Amino acid sequence: MAVTDFLLFISCIFQLIVLGIGLAKRPVTLDIPLDFHQRVKVYDDFVKITEAPYHAEAEFDIVLSYRTKEARLLTLEITSIGIEKTQRNEFKYVVVVAHRSEVKQTLRVKVTLRDPLVYLENKALNIFPDLYIEEIQVTVTLLDLLPGGLDSKPVLAGDFLRLPLTPPWSRPQKPGFSFPWPWEHLIKQRKIEKCQHLKDIVDLLTFPVALTGKETGLKRILPPLVWPREELAEAYSKTKPRFTISTWIFLLEPCFDGLCGILNHRSTFLLTPLLSITSSGLLHIQVQYTPDTGYAFVINSRLPIKKWVQIVMSVDDTTIYVTTRHHNGHVLEKEENAVHKEFPHGSFSYKDTEGFWVLGGTEGSKTFNGIIGHTRIYRRHLLFPNQVFSPPEDHVMFSMALTDHSVTCSEKIVNLHEAVLEEIEKASEQNEYCVTKRGSLMDLLHVPSPDSNNHQCQVPLSGETPEVDVIVQQAMSHHHNDLKSVADSLYQLANAKLVNSAKEAAEALAILRVSSCMGHIESQYMTGVINMIGLGVPQDKTQGWKYLLLGAANENALSQMSLAYRHFIGTDGLHRDCDVAIGYYKAAALTTDKLLQQHQEVNTHSEAVRLDDYEELANHKGNESDVFQWLTHQALHGLSDAQSLLAEMYYYGKRGLQRDLNRAVKYYQMGADKGDPEGLYNLGISTLKGHGVEQNETEAINLFKLSAEQDFPPALNALGFYEVNMRQNYSGAAVYFKRAADKGDRDGLTNLAVSYDNGWVEGHPPDKRKAFKYWFEAASKGHPGSCLAVGEGVSSGVYVDRNCPLGVVYLRYVAEQNPEVGWLMRRGLEAHYQGNMYKSLVYFMFAAETGMEVPLYNTAMLCDENQEELSSVTAVDCTWHYYNRSAAMGWVFAMIKVGDNHWYGKTVPQNITFAAEMYAEAASKNDLPQAIYNLAYMVEYNYSLNGIQWNNVDKNVVLQGNLTFAASLYKKCRDTLDNNNESSYLVRLVL
Numbered sequence: 001m002a003v004t005d006f007l008l009f010i011s012c013i014f015q016l017i018v019l020g021i022g023l024a025k026r027p028v029t030l031d032i033p034l035d036f037h038q039r040v041k042v043y044d045d046f047v048k049i050t051e052a053p054y055h056a057e058a059e060f061d062i063v064l065s066y067r068t069k070e071a072r073l074l075t076l077e078i079t080s081i082g083i084e085k086t087q088r089n090e091f092k093y094v095v096v097v098a099h100r101s102e103v104k105q106t107l108r109v110k111v112t113l114r115d116p117l118v119y120l121e122n123k124a125l126n127i128f129p130d131l132y133i134e135e136i137q138v139t140v141t142l143l144d145l146l147p148g149g150l151d152s153k154p155v156l157a158g159d160f161l162r163l164p165l166t167p168p169w170s171r172p173q174k175p176g177f178s179f180p181w182p183w184e185h186l187i188k189q190r191k192i193e194k195c196q197h198l199k200d201i202v203d204l205l206t207f208p209v210a211l212t213g214k215e216t217g218l219k220r221i222l223p224p225l226v227w228p229r230e231e232l233a234e235a236y237s238k239t240k241p242r243f244t245i246s247t248w249i250f251l252l253e254p255c256f257d258g259l260c261g262i263l264n265h266r267s268t269f270l271l272t273p274l275l276s277i278t279s280s281g282l283l284h285i286q287v288q289y290t291p292d293t294g295y296a297f298v299i300n301s302r303l304p305i306k307k308w309v310q311i312v313m314s315v316d317d318t319t320i321y322v323t324t325r326h327h328n329g330h331v332l333e334k335e336e337n338a339v340h341k342e343f344p345h346g347s348f349s350y351k352d353t354e355g356f357w358v359l360g361g362t363e364g365s366k367t368f369n370g371i372i373g374h375t376r377i378y379r380r381h382l383l384f385p386n387q388v389f390s391p392p393e394d395h396v397m398f399s400m401a402l403t404d405h406s407v408t409c410s411e412k413i414v415n416l417h418e419a420v421l422e423e424i425e426k427a428s429e430q431n432e433y434c435v436t437k438r439g440s441l442m443d444l445l446h447v448p449s450p451d452s453n454n455h456q457c458q459v460p461l462s463g464e465t466p467e468v469d470v471i472v473q474q475a476m477s478h479h480h481n482d483l484k485s486v487a488d489s490l491y492q493l494a495n496a497k498l499v500n501s502a503k504e505a506a507e508a509l510a511i512l513r514v515s516s517c518m519g520h521i522e523s524q525y526m527t528g529v530i531n532m533i534g535l536g537v538p539q540d541k542t543q544g545w546k547y548l549l550l551g552a553a554n555e556n557a558l559s560q561m562s563l564a565y566r567h568f569i570g571t572d573g574l575h576r577d578c579d580v581a582i583g584y585y586k587a588a589a590l591t592t593d594k595l596l597q598q599h600q601e602v603n604t605h606s607e608a609v610r611l612d613d614y615e616e617l618a619n620h621k622g623n624e625s626d627v628f629q630w631l632t633h634q635a636l637h638g639l640s641d642a643q644s645l646l647a648e649m650y651y652y653g654k655r656g657l658q659r660d661l662n663r664a665v666k667y668y669q670m671g672a673d674k675g676d677p678e679g680l681y682n683l684g685i686s687t688l689k690g691h692g693v694e695q696n697e698t699e700a701i702n703l704f705k706l707s708a709e710q711d712f713p714p715a716l717n718a719l720g721f722y723e724v725n726m727r728q729n730y731s732g733a734a735v736y737f738k739r740a741a742d743k744g745d746r747d748g749l750t751n752l753a754v755s756y757d758n759g760w761v762e763g764h765p766p767d768k769r770k771a772f773k774y775w776f777e778a779a780s781k782g783h784p785g786s787c788l789a790v791g792e793g794v795s796s797g798v799y800v801d802r803n804c805p806l807g808v809v810y811l812r813y814v815a816e817q818n819p820e821v822g823w824l825m826r827r828g829l830e831a832h833y834q835g836n837m838y839k840s841l842v843y844f845m846f847a848a849e850t851g852m853e854v855p856l857y858n859t860a861m862l863c864d865e866n867q868e869e870l871s872s873v874t875a876v877d878c879t880w881h882y883y884n885r886s887a888a889m890g891w892v893f894a895m896i897k898v899g900d901n902h903w904y905g906k907t908v909p910q911n912i913t914f915a916a917e918m919y920a921e922a923a924s925k926n927d928l929p930q931a932i933y934n935l936a937y938m939v940e941y942n943y944s945l946n947g948i949q950w951n952n953v954d955k956n957v958v959l960q961g962n963l964t965f966a967a968s969l970y971k972k973c974r975d976t977l978d979n980n981n982e983s984s985y986l987v988r989l990v991l
Helices: 002-021 036-042 181-189 230-237 402-426 466-478 483-500 502-517 521-533 541-553 557-569 578-598 614-618 626-636 640-652 661-673 677-689 697-708 713-725 730-742 746-758 768-780 784-796 804-815 819-833 837-848 853-865 878-888 892-904 912-926 929-940 963-975 981-990
Strands: 046-051 059-068 072-082 087-097 101-112 133-144 155-164 201-205 209-212 217-220 242-251 259-266 271-278 283-290 293-299 308-316 319-328 331-340 356-360 369-379
Touching: 046 133, 059 072, 059 133, 072 101, 087 101, 087 133, 201 217, 201 356, 209 356, 209 541, 209 557, 209 578, 217 578, 242 259, 259 369, 271 308, 283 319, 293 331, 356 369, 369 541, 402 466, 402 502, 466 483, 466 502, 483 502, 483 521, 483 837, 502 521, 521 541, 521 557, 521 837, 541 557, 557 578, 557 804, 557 819, 557 878, 578 784, 578 804, 578 819, 626 640, 640 677, 677 697, 677 713, 697 713, 713 730, 713 746, 730 746, 746 768, 746 784, 768 784, 784 804, 819 837, 819 853, 837 853, 837 878, 853 878, 853 892, 878 892, 892 912, 892 929, 912 929
Parallel strands: 046 155
Antiparallel strands: 046 059, 059 101, 072 087, 072 133, 133 155, 201 369, 209 369, 217 356, 242 308, 242 369, 259 271, 259 356, 271 283, 283 293, 308 319, 319 331
């Protein structure tokens, strides 16, 4: 009986084979189970496509390699895929593998496609090309040989491949038919040009980007698809959501705020789809139908911390496939798959050409704390995980070895912590150099070499040198294992060593690596910079990127700015990417704005002074400068303006003065005693905050009112804040804000913008577009909050026109006021005044690596003028490395230097045209006299300026040797307000 059943079963199988060779005309959906890869591992079955053509033809061969554990069904199915998401079964081949095969077997299958897919239109042969089909998918699977239909059989192994079809108008005529020669000639004459391939695969990100866990991230606008025919574009606009997106993330810590965004698509009113992480580490996916209707679900796949995870989300209308792949470096450790098909409201709203994609966070949506890596979207494509791109092993994502770094750091800290506790418990002096000693930080500057017989010192617990071990352990003992204090002490010690001598850079770097492991963000920035430029050590950009990314993820504004400017100008191997740059600048600006509002007494005002501007340089010597002496004399004689200026210098720590709130209040009081509105207001602020005087809110309000009676705008703003925060009288506050704004006060303009945005202005509903009008006006006057609002607005383009470079300008302005940058520039100036050029260079160099034009210029100038002492300090060419970058960031004086370098061919091949471009750009920015003079000289002496635009003068229409035009330029140079006596004298000689 059993034999009879088996024969019947085999008979059914052969019928199935015969039927399978036929062409199925109905649409089909590939049913690939989610645990596909797990099953491959469980069963010793294998199948792979080893040979296939690059594109599909009328007939072609597919070569398979396979191995089976038991008897199996091997199926090869070819499905055509249309632009409207339709699928059609074009070819199916099924064969029974009757026996177990322990070695790999080979099978060659001949495939034949329909004429409309591969041939040119031919009405005589009834061939009409299928214009909506672009590619075919080859799917090969091994199925269990069990009774039942094919659809119910489990897939044990498989492989997939997509082959493009030849565009319809480039296909050949079907062989065996020929037109008469007149018709052939006519066909050739009327042949339509080959259609361009649709660029529907977009890399949203190729280089890792740090995310802070705040409302910051990266925005990407997808370009419109260029369809060859209008009806194809119209058909695509009506399709349901269908795409695949792949992204890599590295979580530095769990999500603590409910939901942490990974990526989302944002339009004017909708946020859909939204991929996030929950506080328990699960993936959360949300879609929207209307602003008030949405649907969300959770994927039961917990994401690991401090490992690269690839997330592949494939959307096919109301079916979403999600795969997560956990990696240790480049090595795949684990893969999990899930599918969700329950969408109670049907297809969700999604048009990829409307709005923009967000990687990370944005306004109203926080992101995770970590790094997001390579991200690619396949528009119109539904792909399996093994079909999406994975970065190569040498990609910077993996070469940084972030997982190994995290593990090593943890081991270092634990080992050092335990060693210090052990020494404290022993309280012995057996080990002369590794025993805990109490002392000041400066005692660690010159630690003697440890005894070679000391076993503990021979095995550095810090992962560095025995000398560094001693320093770190003494610092930990001194601060009772308080890691925050220890890290700060190590940072200060490393800084002291670094500015002392380039010979101590290697040890300083080793100490900084240890403090970086303790989470000290300033150390991470310094470590990154030292590696990027090779300051006293060999250059290592991979390590530089790693520490800068870690510092940026941990909210170090300097690390964020350093990455931002590199992306903005496209340097160090990066492509220009304004979207990435503006994301970093926004993060740095938010941190800086918060610091400025806190107004800590230790902060240093950020002031950029050129080292070759000797007059301005003399005004930043603090109380030794002539300006300070003159202002002090005028203030003591009752001049209100001098009192206000001195008070401001002391209050903010400007022009080389140390901040002194008590002295600031003294000068504020002088003005207030005379009823000066500015003095009354500033004294009110000091009284309200308790800066230099006892805090008294009631007295502060009275001072504001006295100042406001004289229509002093800041006092009007202060009373407006009082109405908002103390009396919740929003409409009344808006009245005060409008009075201040009408006087052009930047705070008043900002507050009026907020009033319109929130609907506080009586008779006006919330109006963000009108708010932006006032934010723009306030931002043009330098208000940090308005600069943030405008920068964010023009970067997204939701309520105003999108303009990424303009957004960078506003956000950079805020970020560059960071007190830490100010501290570095102040230390650089002080060292320059003292004649210590190496120390000055180091401080300016760390300020320059944030991308600020003036520190970049000063660093280059120090190297240029002190080449014998400083030329070998860095692995990069210090002079032209920084001149070039300062020019690229828009500093006109650096543009002159770079132009001269190309004019004379000093360190680069001579390039007169590029030199002229530099001079023209410098002249167009602020009519720099030297730039104008150089252009005039080139015109006078017959140098071509063809194609160079400057001040609306097209040099294409200017004749070489046009002395009239040259003379007009010389006069412009002479009359320029910024001109100095030396260049003015030279121009007068020419004229």
